[in-house]
Amino acid sequence: MKHIPVLLKESIQSLNIKTNGIYIDATYGCGGHTKLILSKLGNYGRIYAVDCDIKTILKYKIIDNRIIYINKNFSKLKYVLNNKIGKIDGILFDLGISSFQLNNPQRGFSYMSNGPLDMRINQKKKKTAYTLLKNINEKKLSEILKKYGEERYHKKIAYNIKKYILQKKLNNTQDLSTLICSISKNNKFKHPAKRSFQAIRIFLNKEIKELKKSLKISLKLLKKGGILSIISFHSIEDRIIKHFMKKYSTSYKKNIHHKLPITEKEINNFYYKNNTINLKIIDRIFPSKKEIFNNPRSRSAILRIAEKI
Ligand SMILES: C[S@@+](CC[C@H](N)C(=O)[O-])C[C@H]1O[C@@H](n2cnc3c(N)ncnc32)[C@H](O)[C@@H]1O
The missing domain is CATH 3.40.50.150 (Vaccinia Virus protein VP39)
Incomplete structure (x- = not known):
């Protein structure tokens, strides 16, 4: 597009x-x-x-x-x-x-297609969304989802992200999107993963x-x-x-x-x-x-x- x-x-x-x-x-x-x-x-x-x-x-x-x-x-x-x-x-x-950035699955911004958990706007930076999610603690992640995504289910999503990423079951944007959709309620106008993807992107890119x-x-x-x-x-x-x-x-x-x-x-x-x-x-x-x-x-x-x- x-x-x-x-x-x-x-x-x-x-x-x-x-x-x-x-x-x-x-x-x-x-x-x-x-x-x-x-x-x-x-x-x-x-x-x-x-x-x-x-x-x-x-x-x-x-x-x-x-x-x-x-x-x-x-x-x-x-x-x-x-x-x-x-x-x-x-x-x-x-x-x-x-x-251009959103529609390229390799950049990891899209919850609609599958790609690496990257989300870096500036690709010279080292830290990707995957490294962030792997190393951050559950409480901080929950705060980020609430603050930057206004996500109602921030606690449950944070708990599950940490659980699955440590079990190596959360490896790409599709895994993340599917996980969030299983927790966050379906909204007629917004994809359930939109808010969490936005929050992670905002925090990662400061x-x-x-x-x-x-x-x-x-x-x-x-x-x-x-x-x-x-x-x-x-x-x-x-x-x-x-x-x-x-x-x-x-x-x-x-x-x-x-x-x-x-x-x-x-x-x-x-x-x-x-x-x-x-x-x-x-x-x-x-x-x-x-x-x-x-x-x-x-x-x-x-x-x-x-x-x-
Ligand atoms: C919404 S797009 C701009 C589109 C542009 N106005 C057009 O119509 O083609 C935002 C752009 O800002 C860049 N960007 C985002 N944060 C930035 C930052 N902190 N410093 C410099 N560029 C940034 C992104 O890489 C992206 O290309």
Whole structure:
């Protein structure tokens, strides 16, 4: 199945592309969003295309001298782009994994097909889902399934995963999926193994930690007036993004409140004196019914947009 970019028009529109601007696509994937950004950039515009999965970059690389590829974790952007601090016009995150990764059974992300228990987004990392499940204790595993998968049957699933993996009866994604389906209730809309696979993937790839780090780094990289647009696919990520944007926009509001009336110049002075980076929340956008119909993967997507002020 081909990867269809989610909230494509809305996310690129939100970036308000300047002809000669500098942009970061922090999750290049199959290049869907980058392609549209490129179509709006002039000869001097630049786009940093980031993906920690080298296979993805190699497969979907677009040859264009306005793109600079960065095969790194997006949480490392500050070190890579140190000379671009305060210079970026817009940053886009489209979190999670692409259909290219999900549909390849060898990557171990899919509960619908059989493959090794891998689940590494960055294949240079050593630890696979199999090593994780083998070495983790039952209590911690149960907590992970609850926290990152919101799985009701977390205790029973954790107990059985540990039992069968130690007996060498849990060796691939099909074994794991079958085991979970025998415990977790069937849901008309969601595969019973979806939540647990998601939880193991999030924990293994440290997705929450990486996201939190990257949000702070993004603020440093953006110039004033630069846009941060983030598409997330589950409530755990969305909550983090929402709180992050609120936190930085609330401190801004508080400070203009107690000193009212205040001019634009005073705000700017405050900003520089206190060296606080602030955001203005612009919007929150959901996919339309039509998009969900054409691309069911977009069903849980939320796009949050903020501007650095
Ligand atoms: C949902 S896909 C992006 C799809 C892309 N926007 C498109 O339309 O083609 C997410 C991509 O981000 C990459 N990714 C996930 N976590 C990452 C991280 N921490 N650092 C860098 N890339 C990451 C994945 O390898 C994947 O290719």
